Amino acid sequence: MEKIFSPRSVAFVGASNNLGKWGGIIFRNLLDGGYEGEIYPVNPKEETVQGLKAFRAVAEISGDIDLAIFTIPSAAVPAAIKECVRKKVPAGIVITAGFAELGGDGAREQEEMVRLARSGGMVLVGPNGQGISSPRAKLHPWMPVLKPEPGVIAVASQSGNVSTVVAEELADFGFGCSKAVSAGNCADLSWPDYLEYFRQDPETRVIVLYVEGVGDGPAFFKAAKAAALEKPVVIIKSGRTQAGAVAAASHTGVLAGSDQVFSAACRQAGLIRAETIEDAVIMAASFVKTPLPAGRKVGVITGGGGFGVIAADACLRLGLDVVKLSDETIGKLKAHLPPWWSPNNPVDMVAGIGYGGPRELIPILMDSGEVDGVILLGIGWIYSMLDSVTSKIDFRNPEDKTLLARLDHDLKYNEMLRDYFFQFKKPLLMTSTMARLAVRRGYPGLLKLVNDGIMLYPTIEDSIRAFGALAERGRFLQQEKNLQCSTHED
Amino acid sequence: MEKIFSPRSVAFVGASNNLGKWGGIIFRNLLDGGYEGEIYPVNPKEETVQGLKAFRAVAEISGDIDLAIFTIPSAAVPAAIKECVRKKVPAGIVITAGFAELGGDGAREQEEMVRLARSGGMVLVGPNGQGISSPRAKLHPWMPVLKPEPGVIAVASQSGNVSTVVAEELADFGFGCSKAVSAGNCADLSWPDYLEYFRQDPETRVIVLYVEGVGDGPAFFKAAKAAALEKPVVIIKSGRTQAGAVAAASHTGVLAGSDQVFSAACRQAGLIRAETIEDAVIMAASFVKTPLPAGRKVGVITGGGGFGVIAADACLRLGLDVVKLSDETIGKLKAHLPPWWSPNNPVDMVAGIGYGGPRELIPILMDSGEVDGVILLGIGWIYSMLDSVTSKIDFRNPEDKTLLARLDHDLKYNEMLRDYFFQFKKPLLMTSTMARLAVRRGYPGLLKLVNDGIMLYPTIEDSIRAFGALAERGRFLQQEKNLQCSTHED
Numbered sequence: 001m002e003k004i005f006s007p008r009s010v011a012f013v014g015a016s017n018n019l020g021k022w023g024g025i026i027f028r029n030l031l032d033g034g035y036e037g038e039i040y041p042v043n044p045k046e047e048t049v050q051g052l053k054a055f056r057a058v059a060e061i062s063g064d065i066d067l068a069i070f071t072i073p074s075a076a077v078p079a080a081i082k083e084c085v086r087k088k089v090p091a092g093i094v095i096t097a098g099f100a101e102l103g104g105d106g107a108r109e110q111e112e113m114v115r116l117a118r119s120g121g122m123v124l125v126g127p128n129g130q131g132i133s134s135p136r137a138k139l140h141p142w143m144p145v146l147k148p149e150p151g152v153i154a155v156a157s158q159s160g161n162v163s164t165v166v167a168e169e170l171a172d173f174g175f176g177c178s179k180a181v182s183a184g185n186c187a188d189l190s191w192p193d194y195l196e197y198f199r200q201d202p203e204t205r206v207i208v209l210y211v212e213g214v215g216d217g218p219a220f221f222k223a224a225k226a227a228a229l230e231k232p233v234v235i236i237k238s239g240r241t242q243a244g245a246v247a248a249a250s251h252t253g254v255l256a257g258s259d260q261v262f263s264a265a266c267r268q269a270g271l272i273r274a275e276t277i278e279d280a281v282i283m284a285a286s287f288v289k290t291p292l293p294a295g296r297k298v299g300v301i302t303g304g305g306g307f308g309v310i311a312a313d314a315c316l317r318l319g320l321d322v323v324k325l326s327d328e329t330i331g332k333l334k335a336h337l338p339p340w341w342s343p344n345n346p347v348d349m350v351a352g353i354g355y356g357g358p359r360e361l362i363p364i365l366m367d368s369g370e371v372d373g374v375i376l377l378g379i380g381w382i383y384s385m386l387d388s389v390t391s392k393i394d395f396r397n398p399e400d401k402t403l404l405a406r407l408d409h410d411l412k413y414n415e416m417l418r419d420y421f422f423q424f425k426k427p428l429l430m431t432s433t434m435a436r437l438a439v440r441r442g443y444p445g446l447l448k449l450v451n452d453g454i455m456l457y458p459t460i461e462d463s464i465r466a467f468g469a470l471a472e473r474g475r476f477l478q479q480e481k482n483l484q485c486s487t488h489e490d
Numbered sequence: 491m492e493k494i495f496s497p498r499s500v501a502f503v504g505a506s507n508n509l510g511k512w513g514g515i516i517f518r519n520l521l522d523g524g525y526e527g528e529i530y531p532v533n534p535k536e537e538t539v540q541g542l543k544a545f546r547a548v549a550e551i552s553g554d555i556d557l558a559i560f561t562i563p564s565a566a567v568p569a570a571i572k573e574c575v576r577k578k579v580p581a582g583i584v585i586t587a588g589f590a591e592l593g594g595d596g597a598r599e600q601e602e603m604v605r606l607a608r609s610g611g612m613v614l615v616g617p618n619g620q621g622i623s624s625p626r627a628k629l630h631p632w633m634p635v636l637k638p639e640p641g642v643i644a645v646a647s648q649s650g651n652v653s654t655v656v657a658e659e660l661a662d663f664g665f666g667c668s669k670a671v672s673a674g675n676c677a678d679l680s681w682p683d684y685l686e687y688f689r690q691d692p693e694t695r696v697i698v699l700y701v702e703g704v705g706d707g708p709a710f711f712k713a714a715k716a717a718a719l720e721k722p723v724v725i726i727k728s729g730r731t732q733a734g735a736v737a738a739a740s741h742t743g744v745l746a747g748s749d750q751v752f753s754a755a756c757r758q759a760g761l762i763r764a765e766t767i768e769d770a771v772i773m774a775a776s777f778v779k780t781p782l783p784a785g786r787k788v789g790v791i792t793g794g795g796g797f798g799v800i801a802a803d804a805c806l807r808l809g810l811d812v813v814k815l816s817d818e819t820i821g822k823l824k825a826h827l828p829p830w831w832s833p834n835n836p837v838d839m840v841a842g843i844g845y846g847g848p849r850e851l852i853p854i855l856m857d858s859g860e861v862d863g864v865i866l867l868g869i870g871w872i873y874s875m876l877d878s879v880t881s882k883i884d885f886r887n888p889e890d891k892t893l894l895a896r897l898d899h900d901l902k903y904n905e906m907l908r909d910y911f912f913q914f915k916k917p918l919l920m921t922s923t924m925a926r927l928a929v930r931r932g933y934p935g936l937l938k939l940v941n942d943g944i945m946l947y948p949t950i951e952d953s954i955r956a957f958g959a960l961a962e963r964g965r966f967l968q969q970e971k972n973l974q975c976s977t978h979e980d
Contacts, residue, residue: 097840098830101795102832144871159794159797161868162800164871165923210796212799239799251798276804276950276951277950278949303651304651306649306741307649307651307652308741309738310767312728313728340596342592381634381654384634384658433659459768
C-alpha cells in the first residue's frame, strides 16, 4: 500500500483536458499539488493532456508505474486493469463509479475487476471514490482543490464528500493529514487493510473512519482493535437507521447492521464513535496533543455565569461529572476571586476585572486531585471584538497602539495557557467562539495555541464531547492494561 | 420601555476613563456606536470622561434624562436611583452585580432598589447584566465591542456572554438584531415585560430568549404564548440539570424547575426550545424568511452519497420523515439523472457532472405533493476550493479569467436557488460548509442568498434541526387555529 501514498510514478488513465470532467479536475489537482515523481496521462484521443505528452495506452508507457489512477467509464476499467497487470503495476485507484452500488451487473463487474487485479498482485482503492491525498508526497489526485498540510491524522472514508469536509475542517482548526483516502465501495482494499496500514504508518497518530458498512464484521473489529490499542480511532458510522441503511446500500452497495450492536462492539474494540462529521473532526484533533483524563470529573472555569450554567447542563447530559469541590480547594480559589463570587463548580469568575484569573485558578484545580481535567470557557473573545470594529485589521502588522497593547496582552495570556496545556498531565480544554477563524484570520494569540497542535473548541458542547472522547479512550486503555495484568498473573 | 431602546438622552452613572473597568468599556461602546442623543457621564472624581464634560451627580444634569445606566458599586446604586426618581428618569439599566445572586443582604438590597424605582415610576433592566444594544438607535451600551446591524431578531438573555454569542453568530450568518438586552437578575423588568414589548415591537419579527429561571411560571407562559401566537419565540433554557440549577442559582439567583415539565409547557405555549446557543441562533435565523412546512416529510437532494446517508440517519434521529417517493416522481427525477442513479430519497445526484441538477430536481420534488419541503446538501463548495488555493482572492475583483467564469456560474446558480427559495410555499433549506464564512469573506454566490435574508446551514444536522423547528411552529399555529375554529363553533 506504500505505492498508493508514496509512488515514484503515476499513470492517469482517463486524464482529460476537459476541466468539467472528473478526469480533468483530478488530473489538474495531481499536477497542481507539486508531486515530484513521473506523471503519465493516458488518453487515446489527445496528443497532450494539460501540457503533458499523452499516452494512447498504459502499455505504451516505457517507464515503471507504481500507481495507476482510473477515471474511464466502468465498462473500460477491466481491460485497463489487465494492461496494468501485464506491466506489473502494483497499485491502482479506481475512481470510476457504476459497480456494486448498482447491484446486479455492476456487482459482477466489480468482482471481475478485483479478480483480475488480485491475479496480478495489484491492489485497488475504490471503485466509486474520489481519490486520495498524501500531503508529504505532495500527491493530491482527488476531487477537491484542497491540499491538506502534512499532519498526523489519517482519514479513510466511504464518501468522497465526507473526506473533503473532514480535511477542510481539520485545516480550519490548524490540523493537517497524514493520508486521506476515499475508499468508495472497498471492493479490494477494505477496512482491515486501511486500519492495518495506518496502524503501522509512522506518520499517522490518529485515525478517522467514515463507514457505511464494515464488510466482514469480525475482520473489521479485529483490525480496528489492533489499531485502537496503538492509536486513537474515531469512527463515524452511518446507515444507522432504516432510511440511512437504504441510502447506504444505493451509495456504496454495503449492508448496514444493527446500530446498538455496532456501538457496543465499538466500545469493546476501543473505537470512539462520533455522531456527526464535525464531532469526529473535533475529537480526532483533540487526540493529537491532549493528555488523557483518568476519569470524567471535570472542573469548569468561566468568565461568564451563563456559559457555566450551560456547561453544567451539558456535562451531565453528555456524561461528565462537574464535581463538588472541597472546602480546601474553594478556599484557595476564593483568594483569587472577587468578594461576590459564589463558591461553586463551574468556577464563575463573575467578570471580576482586576482579580485573579485562569493563571491562578487552573493550577489550583489541576493540583487539587479533585478533577481529571479542566475546561476553560471563552478565550480569544478579543478577536471577535476587533474583528467587529474592522474587518481590515492585519494582525501581523497592527498600527494602532491600543490595539498593539491588547494584542500583546492576549499573546502573553495565551502563551501561559499553552504552557499550562503541556505542563499538567491532565487535559485543559479551551473554548473560543473564534476557534474556526483563528487560522484563516491569523489571530496571533490563538495561533500560539493552534500552532503547537492544541485544539480550540468552537462551542461549549464541543469541548465537553471531546473530554468525553478522551475519557473513553483512557477507559479503554486502562481496561486493556488491567486485562493484560490479570492474564499475566493467571 | 421604549425609553430603554430609543432614549433621547442617556446619563451614565459610573462612566470612567479607565478602559480596564466596566464603566470605561461600556461608556466607550456607547460613544463609539454613533448614538445621536445627549450623553451625560456622571463621575464625581473626574472633570471629563472620555472627552465629555463629567457631572458630579445626576441632580447636576440640567436637561431631561430618558435613560440612566449604572455601573457604580452595588452599595451606591440605591442612592443613585433615588436621585433619578427625583429627576423623573423613566428608565434605568443596572449593570452592577452583587444583588440577589449573592442571596441574603444582596437579595434584600435588590428588593429595596426595585421598590425605590417603582415608587418613582422608573423601570429597571438588570441588575447583574451587561447592558443592551439597540441598533436602529445606534445605541450600544454593553460590554462587547460588537455592534449588530439593524435586523428583525430580538434577543433577551439572562447571560451577557450568551447575548454576545447570539448576536455574533447571527452576524456571521448575515443577520442583525432589532434589540438585544442582557436581562441579568430580572429584578424589575422580567420575562413577561420583555415578551410583551417584543410582541408589540414592529421592528421585531423573531424572539430569542436565554432563560435560567422563568420567575412567575404562569405569567411567563401566558406572555410567551401571546408572543408565540404572533412571532416565533426560540428559547434556550439552562439550569436544566441538578448541576446546572445550582450554577444558575449562583449566577442570577433564580430557581430552575423540572426540565421535562418545562419542555411540555414550552410545546403548549408554542415556544421552540433549542438545546444549545448555536441551535437557537440557527433556528431564529431560519424563521426570518423560510415558509413553514405543513409537516415533517422531507425530500433530500445531495451531490454526494455520503451526505445523503448521514442526512437520512439524522432525519430519523431528529424526527423528520425521509419519505419514499412515488414511482411517478421517481420517473420524473430519472430524466435528469445519470443512468447509474439509484432511485431513492435522499436523491443522490451521484456527482453526475453534465446531467441535470437542482434546477430540475427541486421543482419536481416541491410540486410532487409528496414532501413538505426540500433540503439541498452542499452548495458553495467552490469557495472552499478557491479559498484553499489562495486566501488572498478578492472576490469582488478577481483577475483570473477561469476564476471569473467559475464565480459567474456559481452566481447564476445561487440566484436560481434564491428564486426557488421564494417561489415555493414550502421550505428549501440549503447547507454549505462555507456558510459561516459567506459574510466575512464576501463569497459572491452565497451572498445572493444571504443578502436576501436566507439562512445557510453549516452542517447537515443544523438544516434538519431547523426544518424540525419550522415544522414545530407550523404544528403549533395549526393547533391554535383548530382550537379557535372549534371554540368558535361552540
